[in-house]
Amino acid sequence: MRRTMLFLPGNTPNMLINGDTLGADTIIFDLEDAVSPDEKDAARILVRNALKYQSFPACEVVVRINPTDTEFWKEDLKAIIPLKPDVIMPTKVSGGEMIRQVADYITEVEKEAGVEEGAVKILPLIETALGVEKAFDIASADKRVIGLFLGGEDFTADMHCKRTKEGKEIFYARTRLVCAARACGIEAYDTPFTDVEDMEGLEKDTEFAKSLGFAGKAVISPRHVDIVNAVFSPTESEIEYAHDVMEAIEEGKRQGKGVISLRGKMIDAPIVKRARQVLEMEEAIYGGACR
Numbered sequence: 555m556r557r558t559m560l561f562l563p564g565n566t567p568n569m570l571i572n573g574d575t576l577g578a579d580t581i582i583f584d585l586e587d588a589v590s591p592d593e594k595d596a597a598r599i600l601v602r603n604a605l606k607y608q609s610f611p612a613c614e615v616v617v618r619i620n621p622t623d624t625e626f627w628k629e630d631l632k633a634i635i636p637l638k639p640d641v642i643m644p645t646k647v648s649g650g651e652m653i654r655q656v657a658d659y660i661t662e663v664e665k666e667a668g669v670e671e672g673a674v675k676i677l678p679l680i681e682t683a684l685g686v687e688k689a690f691d692i693a694s695a696d697k698r699v700i701g702l703f704l705g706g707e708d709f710t711a712d713m714h715c716k717r718t719k720e721g722k723e724i725f726y727a728r729t730r731l732v733c734a735a736r737a738c739g740i741e742a743y744d745t746p747f748t749d750v751e752d753m754e755g756l757e758k759d760t761e762f763a764k765s766l767g768f769a770g771k772a773v774i775s776p777r778h779v780d781i782v783n784a785v786f787s788p789t790e791s792e793i794e795y796a797h798d799v800m801e802a803i804e805e806g807k808r809q810g811k812g813v814i815s816l817r818g819k820m821i822d823a824p825i826v827k828r829a830r831q832v833l834e835m836e837e838a839i840y841g842g843a844c845r
């Protein structure tokens with residue numbers, strides 16, 4: 555479950571220290587664009603030390619590395635992989651070949667460090683026009699890939715258009731990513747909403763992302779965590795309905811009925827599938843698996 559994915563700039567020790575206490579399902583230690591080129595080495599050391607000396611029992615840990623056309627990405631992986639983060643996020647991903655290059659290098663470092671091979675997963679950040687067009691190629695490039703992540707700011711810069719709060723300019727990229735991810739049986743995660751003060755705008759943007767099929771959303775501020783968590787959690791009435799669906803199915807079986815109805819509507823396989831998804835979320839959020 556990755557409802558919220560909180561970015562923490564790798565060069566800010568106070569943010570790294572408190573990262574897992576802020577309610578996000580996932581934290582992303584950033585070595586890329588939140589860190590200026592002359593701070594790359596310092597950020598890498600800080601993130602490595604955070605992974606080495608702190609534990610993060612309450613959330614998943616992702617490390618965002620620098621793009622493969624820079625001098626930094628191999629150094630990033632060499633320093634980080636031995637500390638076994640859950641996930642590596644390669645950036646400006648433009649095709650499956652780039653994912654295989656990163657996956658091969660992760661394997662090399664895992665072997666050198668004696669880390670279980672394949673333990674570290676990959677969450678590609680797609681944020682260019684070419685990357686969006688190659689979304690399926692990227693999603694299916696390697697078994698380590700666990701999802702696709704959309705970067706709306708760099709994407710719109712590459713598209714030569716303005717990034718707006720309404721988000722019309724990223725609609726195609728959003729739906730393309732969700733479809734490519736789901737076609738590979740994995741999830742898509744939405745770009746952050748970058749106005750830290752606008753909670754109404756954040757909620758609207760998050761509701762819209764959820765309605766398109768995204769499973770979660772990046773956030774840049776702890777102030778955004780509660781709203782995004784709430785939007786990506788099932789509501790009380792959704793949970794109640796899901797329980798009713800499962801009870802109706804069981805009752806139908808007992809009575810030997812092939813077709814059943816609930817609240818005047820036919821219950822068929824997709825409705826049962828959705829009910830199971832809601833109950834899995836309920837278990838993960840309220841059943842002890844989640845804070």
Ligand SMILES: CC(C)(COP(=O)(O)OP(=O)(O)OC[C@H]1O[C@@H](n2cnc3c(N)ncnc32)[C@H](O)[C@@H]1OP(=O)(O)O)[C@@H](O)C(=O)NCCC(=O)NCCSC(=O)C[C@@](O)(CC(=O)O)C(=O)O
Nearest residue numbers: 561562563569587588681705706707708745746774775776
């Ligand atoms: C936005 C702002 C400067 C606002 O600062 P402010 O100081 O006004 O915030 P306040 O709310 O006043 O802070 C109150 C307290 O919370 C603490 N606090 C704040 N943020 C925290 C946080 N993230 N984690 C933990 N703690 C935090 C703070 O330290 C303070 O603690 P304390 O002093 O103890 O009271 C700050 O949030 C921040 O730096 N965010 C992260 C930015 C970042 O990572 N960007 C890169 C990743 S996105 C990206 O790259 C997108 C993309 O890749 C994809 C695409 O394409 O879309 C692209 O290409 O663009």
Ligand SMILES: [Mg+2]
Nearest residue numbers: 587681705708
């Ligand atoms: Mg970016």
